[in-house]
Amino acid sequence: MTAQPVRFYQVGSFAVGNRLLPDDDRTVQSDPTRSNSLDSGHRACQGCGEALGARYAIDAAMRASQGQLVAVNATGCLEVFSTPYPETSWRIPWLHSVFGNAPAVATGVAAAMKVKGRSDVRVIGQAGDGGTVDIGFGCLSGMFERNDDVLFICYDNEAYMNTGVQRSGATPPAARTATTEAVGPEPGNTFGQGKDLPRLAMAHDIPYVATATVADLRDLEAKVERAMGQRGARYLHILVPCPLGWGSAPGDTIKVARLAKETGLFPVFEAENGTVTTVSPIRHRTPVEAYLSIQRRYAHLFGENPRPDIVARIQAIADRNIATYGLLVDDESDNHDPKDPEGVTA
Amino acid sequence: MLRQIEGSRAVAETVAHCRPEVVCAYPISPQTHIIEAVGAMVKAGTLSPCEFVNVESEFAAMSVAIGASAAGARSYTATSSQGLLFMIEAVYNAAGLGLPIVMTLANRAIGAPINIWNDHSDAMAVRDSGWVQLFAETNQEAADLHVQAFRLAEELSVPVMVCMDGFILTHAFEGLDVPEQSDVDAFLPPYEPRQVLDPDDPVSIGAMVGPEAFEEVRYLAHLRQLDALARIPTLAAEFSEAFGRQSGGLVSPYRTEDAETIVVALGSVLGTIKDAVDVRRDAGDRVGVVGITSFRPFPRDAVREALSGARRIVVVEKAFSIGFGGVLSTDVAMATHDADCSLRTVVAGLGGRAITRRSLEELLAAASRDELDTLTFLDLDHGIIERERARMTATRRSGPSAENILRDLGTVASRIG
Missing domain, CATH: 3.40.50.920 (Rossmann fold)
Structure with a gap:
């Protein structure tokens, strides 16, 4: 039998395969005793980024809380596909109230746990981008402002997917949705609009804010663990591609998420008490075309009547992100410290 | 012991004697005095253990109460008028989930025109929400109804709204008996939830229900209200026995x-x-x-x-x-x-x-x-109506009626007498 050479960079990124690591360094998800909090059998679409992100995030939170976890869910895809009557995929205590109130309901659960002397029970609120940046923002801002002991996770797929792909405050410019159709001289979503929730969260001076994508699940798990290690209001914003809404191949979910980061369109970083502390550097700087052209929501920018002018405007957004967050670094350390660009203290 | 006391204060003290564990507060007249007084008792430590959460809206107030109640805590809030309408989605949700939240509704009119004074439009707007709605005739009854409300809510897993007329009751001082702590403790056992968010026994609360069972879930809510219909007179009788006065009933x-x-x-x-x-x-x-x-x-x-x-x-x-x-x-x-x-x-x-x-x-x-x-x-001023109708007939751009009428009257006089 010939020996098979081990490729360290098996997935074309710097992600490390678990089998190459000692047990203690392996991911939560590779642990056979993981909680499977969002169990199999749910009704998410093939290639759903949100199902993947939620599975990793909640299992990591379960490990960090020694299984003492309650999740509050806003209305949306995650709620609908996980709990069609009379079934549920949740193996943790789970509460869904309405669309816009998940942060406040989570506050209520946390208040109850505190008053009952059960502060070992940790509380997570979760919603899609609509339930976070739009209809849920009032409650979310209130929860942040009071610094309630809740980790709120936004699974951002950049539109209202559950209702049929309508624009949200997190829909990027030029993207086609059912309410920003790819017609007229300025097809797709309008430039110059939209909410940057991680920055808004940071403006509340809460202890911990982080972004992540489902392309780097180890990073996602690590950020959940870091968030769970703290008390007070914490916010995790996870980019979760939606094959249905984005018009990407179900098998490309990880690739699309990785390109969002590698182009600079989705900066991956952590912030503590309102200040960015680490950024995940771009490994292979990639022009935005590579990201846009594999999603049908941007199909109107290519093909017979290409719109390089619009692509250039999107590239400008990526370039600005790269400059703002310092996403390009020479060295290849995992986390770049903007306060220590030379790596002197590392 | 009879005391000369404001209605809101009496309700606040009574609610405190019911030992709520989570109270969420958002200001709106005329319920503010209630929530202020409860807040002061929590701050002073006389109501303990209790989490007092200053929220950013009435929608959040009811939502915090929903989360706290589902996690097994006795939960209370108060509101009025526009506040009730702002939280209405969560009001229905609390009833649909069968969460025994108690809320004081200091009844007030709904705008426009904006008006802070009393009527029952707010309570009627949530008539079909699945909440029990009890109306107090006096401040004594308003206070007493809260003790019965927590008991009824928790026995049946149904939210209860105690309606008391804004200003007429909330801001009126009169002699009344605030239910004593020991008597309330004897009447109101600790909250034992029918459903609770417990990591050691996980359940999903608030799952989606389609046509196959929605009507049945709604009918169960109706049955809970029918159970309440039978329970309310018994509770009033028990209350009378324990506290020596009549309050509540059908x-x-x-x-x-x-x-x-x-x-x-x-x-x-x-x-x-x-x-x-x-x-x-x-x-x-x-x-x-x-x-x-x-x-x-x-x-x-x-x-x-x-x-x-x-x-x-x-x-x-x-x-x-x-x-x-x-x-x-x-x-x-x-x-x-x-x-x-x-x-x-x-x-x-x-x-x-x-x-x-x-x-x-x-x-x-x-x-x-x-x-x-x-x-x-009753006492409708037909002259005002006729003059405004005439202005509307005379010109298309007749302007906002409320302002026209105020200009017409020349004064915002109270119409007492």
Whole structure:
């Protein structure tokens, strides 16, 4: 039998395969005793980024809380596909109230746990981008402002997917949705609009804010663990591609998420008490075309009547992100410290 | 022990004696004094353990209460008017989930035009939400109803709203007995939830239910209200036994024996109506009054029985369904549909307009002479209406009616007397 050479960079990124690591360094998800909090059998679409992100995030939170976890869910895809009557995929205590109130309901659960002397029970609120940046923002801002002991996770797929792909405050410019159709001289979503929730969260001076994508699940798990290690209001914003809404191949979910980061369109970083502390550097700087052209929501920018002018405007957004967050670094350390660009203290 | 005390303060102290574990607060007149007083007790440590959460909206207030209640904590909030409407999605949700939250509703009109004074439009707006709605006639009853409300809510896993008239009750000082801590403790056992968010026994609460079972879930909610209908009189009797006074129950008849004309109403106006009834009785009219304490569940049988001897029913309402007429009247009509009597609706006291004894006396006299229209608006100033209608006819751009009328009146005078 010939020996098979081990490729360290098996997935074309710097992600490390678990089998190459000692047990203690392996991911939560590779642990056979993981909680499977969002169990199999749910009704998410093939290639759903949100199902993947939620599975990793909640299992990591379960490990960090020694299984003492309650999740509050806003209305949306995650709620609908996980709990069609009379079934549920949740193996943790789970509460869904309405669309816009998940942060406040989570506050209520946390208040109850505190008053009952059960502060070992940790509380997570979760919603899609609509339930976070739009209809849920009032409650979310209130929860942040009071610094309630809740980790709120936004699974951002950049539109209202559950209702049929309508624009949200997190829909990027030029993207086609059912309410920003790819017609007229300025097809797709309008430039110059939209909410940057991680920055808004940071403006509340809460202890911990982080972004992540489902392309780097180890990073996602690590950020959940870091968030769970703290008390007070914490916010995790996870980019979760939606094959249905984005018009990407179900098998490309990880690739699309990785390109969002590698182009600079989705900066991956952590912030503590309102200040960015680490950024995940771009490994292979990639022009935005590579990201846009594999999603049908941007199909109107290519093909017979290409719109390089619009692509250039999107590239400008990526370039600005790269400059703002310092996403390009020479060295290849995992986390770049903007306060220590030379790596002197590392 | 009788004390001279503001209604809001009495309710706050009573609520504190019910040992709520999570209280969420958002200011809106006229419920603010209640929530301020509870907040002060938590801050001072006299109400402990209790988490007092200052939220950013009424929608958040009810949502925090939902989360806290689902996690097994006794939860309380208070609101009024626009605040109730702002939280209405969560109000329905709390009932749908069967969470025994208790809320004080300091009844106030709904804008526009914005108006902070009392009527019952807010309570009527959530009539069909699945909450039990109890109406207090006096501040003593308002305080007492809260003790019964927590017990009823938690026994049946149904949210309960205690409605008390804004300003008329909330801001009135009078002598009353605040239920004592030891008595409340004996009457109200600790909250034992039927469903709870517990990591050691995980359940999913709030799952999606389609056509295959939605009607059944709704029907169960209806059954819970019917259970409440049976439980409310028993609780009132137990309360009377324990506290030595009558509060609560389904209906409260006054001088209805041999009455030909019976007035039906909700809340504090019952006191004025009783005074008017006394005057008319002295004048020889056979009149009485039935107060409805439990508006939801609506006690059809008790109402029919209380009105059984009447030839005329006059429903005095502080709200109405625009484009139709009475709200309470419709329920009373349903309860008495097979009785041989007439039913008249009188809309009164909207936006805080005083309902005077003199107006009620005239009303009762007119009713006894069978001179009341099907729908009457008490003390409506027809001159104002006619002049504004004329302005609207004269020019297309007649402007906002509320401002026109204020300019017309020249003063924002109270209409007492």
